[in-house]
Amino acid sequence: MILHGFAHKLGDDINTDYIISGKYKFNTLDMKELARHIFEDIEPNFIDKIKPGDIIVAGRNFGCGSSREQAPLVIKNAGLSAVVASSFARIFYRNAINNGLPLVECDTSRIQDGDELEIDLENGVVRDLTGGFEMGINPLPPFMMKLLQDGGLVEHFKKYGGFSIG
Amino acid sequence: MSHKTLTEKIFESHINREPRIGEVVVVDVDFAMGQDGTSPLAIQKFYDMGGKKVLRPDRIALVIDHGAPSPTEGFANLHKLMRDFSYEQGIRLFDIGSGVCHQLIPESGFAGPYDIVVGADSHTCTYGAVGAFSTGIGSSELAAVMISGKLWFKIPPAIRVILSGKIPSGVYSKDIVLYLAKTLTADGATYKALEFDGDVIDQLSMDARFTVSNMAVEVGAKAGIFPVDEKTKVWLREHGRDNMCDLSIDPLANYESTVEIDVSKLEPQIALPHRVDNVMSISEIGDIPIQEGYIGTCTNGRLEDMEIATSILDGKKIHPRVRLIVACASKSIYLEAMKKGLIEKLVEAGATVIPPGCGPCVGTHAGVPSDGENVISTANRNFKGRMGNNKAFIYLSSPATVAASCLTGKITDPRRFL
Known part of the structure; x- marks a missing residue:
């Protein structure tokens, strides 16, 4: 699977409250509706600035804070294709893979806002087509790769009737 | 007997063999919880996964605490979903006015030493105060636990946090844990467990220990575990738990790192x-x-x-x-x-x-x-x-x-x- 899109660069420690504010997420399970408010507290009208397939690029500790699974779901429902960050907080990491949202861990310092990116998950490479460089990515642990390939935890459970490790 | 962290001891009691740090294991979860910001999605995922009956209804509780009583129509409808699901599945519902999930779970005796407890709320790490390995999960994972009774974990390395000195007047466990957050930073313990040690523990009431464990996730930690002492046992007995085992820090265990904080000169922290x-x-x-x-x-x-x-x-x-x-x-x-x-x-x-x-x-x-x-x-x-x-x-x-x-x-x- 090769993903292709333009980078939207955010900083370090982007918490799940910033991805989707608590004041919205409790009111509905309609993720399309929630997606209208993505990153609103730190960048008003963010939803109007993205195109389908675009990629979030962030620094350290992306997805820290609350356990809300609405965070990766809102990112997916906003049409974003992946998150590339220097590191991820653990609950978000699990939630994203459980919902089939690809996460890529690598040094993001050289990627600029607006750069055209290509992510090759199978071969573990991020290419910055604008910057003209490529980087290797830290591979997902094997079990998480299986979950992602299954399309998330719901699909994994439907396929195996429970956790199938190994 | 080899030397083990609290985390390793707790996982060993569930897999019945020596655990290895970093390995992925699937274990039976002793208790699982969801609140009103996460349970409605978990219920939806439960049905998406093909769930019909919750496997162990006695091991699940749902708590309406984040917007209680309902402030909006949207909230009210999601609360109804939780009430109906709890009734149909025979699981415990803490409705409005009961309190915050992270007080209710230990207070009801649903968390104790050597337990593995998960909750669809990041501050589930709070029950480390009573010697549990407890951690936050997402809604899909809560649904998976409701269906299978199990969850997978990557056994984390641990950081030994030694708190020493005499707590000054006007300084409380909140000040200590805020200072710890400053010391470790927001991602200083990501994918790791904090395990608390030192003579300050004796000076902390159980209420004060819950405050410290509660904030473990603010430095990225999976868990924030206290050893079990006489104070823990008294508190647990008062809250309906018996047959407790000792759980103590082994300084020779394979700690990834050690952080020492002398609280004697600590001021109130902001x-x-x-x-x-x-x-x-x-x-x-x-x-x-x-x-x-x-x-x-x-x-x-x-x-x-x-x-x-x-x-x-x-x-x-x-x-x-x-x-x-x-x-x-x-x-x-x-x-x-x-x-x-x-x-x-x-x-x-x-x-x-x-x-x-x-x-x-x-x-x-x-x-x-x-x-x-x-x-x-x-x-x-x-x-x-x-x-x-x-x-x-x-x-x-x-x-x-x-x-x-x-x-x-x-x-x-x-x-x-x-």
Whole structure:
């Protein structure tokens, strides 16, 4: 699977409250509706600035804070294709893979806002087509790769009737 | 017998062999919990996965605490979904007014030493205070636990946190854990467990230990575990648990690192906007006016917190330009605080007491600040917009510092009133 899109660069420690504010997420399970408010507290009208397939690029500790699974779901429902960050907080990491949202861990310092990116998950490479460089990515642990390939935890459970490790 | 971290000992008791740090294991979960921000999605996922019956209804509880009573139509409909599901599945529902999930689960005896407990709320790490490995999960994972009774874990390395010295007057466990957040930073323990050690533990009540474990996730930790001592056992017995085993730190265990904090010279600590690890000592921060104070939450809404706040506010009036909101962490704490006369004193001092629950901490109701206002709160997060307004500023402190600040109208050292 090769993903292709333009980078939207955010900083370090982007918490799940910033991805989707608590004041919205409790009111509905309609993720399309929630997606209208993505990153609103730190960048008003963010939803109007993205195109389908675009990629979030962030620094350290992306997805820290609350356990809300609405965070990766809102990112997916906003049409974003992946998150590339220097590191991820653990609950978000699990939630994203459980919902089939690809996460890529690598040094993001050289990627600029607006750069055209290509992510090759199978071969573990991020290419910055604008910057003209490529980087290797830290591979997902094997079990998480299986979950992602299954399309998330719901699909994994439907396929195996429970956790199938190994 | 080889040397093991608390985390390894707990996992060993579930897999019946020596665990290896970093390995992925699937274990039976002893208890699982969801709240009203996460359970509705978990219920949806449960059915998406093909779930029909919850495998072990006695091991699941749902808690309506984040927006209780319902502030909006949307909330109300999701609460109904939780009520109907709980009734149909025969699982325990803590409805409005019961309190905050992270008080109710240990208070009801659902977490104890060597237990593995998960909750669809990041502050599930709170039950480390009673010797459990407890951690936050997402809604899909809660659904998976409801169906299978199991969850997978990557056994984390542990950091030994040695707290030593005598806690000074006016300094509380909240100050210690805020200082720890400053020391470790917001991602200093990501994918790791914190395990607490040192002579400070003896000086901490169980209420105070819950405060420390509660904030483990604010440095990225999976868990924040205390050893089990006599104080733990007494508390657990009072809350319906028996057959407890010892759980103690082995200094020779394979700790990834050790952090030592001498609390003897610690001052009251404040986390400044908009980061939990942006912490300063109270003498360093200068004059900061505040318009709202909040005492409560899963961090500091326990009886000891109410007693500390009341000792400062008793017989006084809060500043005329300040609102003070108080929420006990559970109904039983609320009742106890009433019996002890604490609620009366707080209300006479000018506090507005709201029902047990999460209150304004997550910005859904009951105390949203206005543009440009400063709030001093006993909560665990001060992210921009956290209390429902991204143009407000949230400062975090102990209940004593909130109480003192509400008297003067600016962030104030509580030692002035002791």
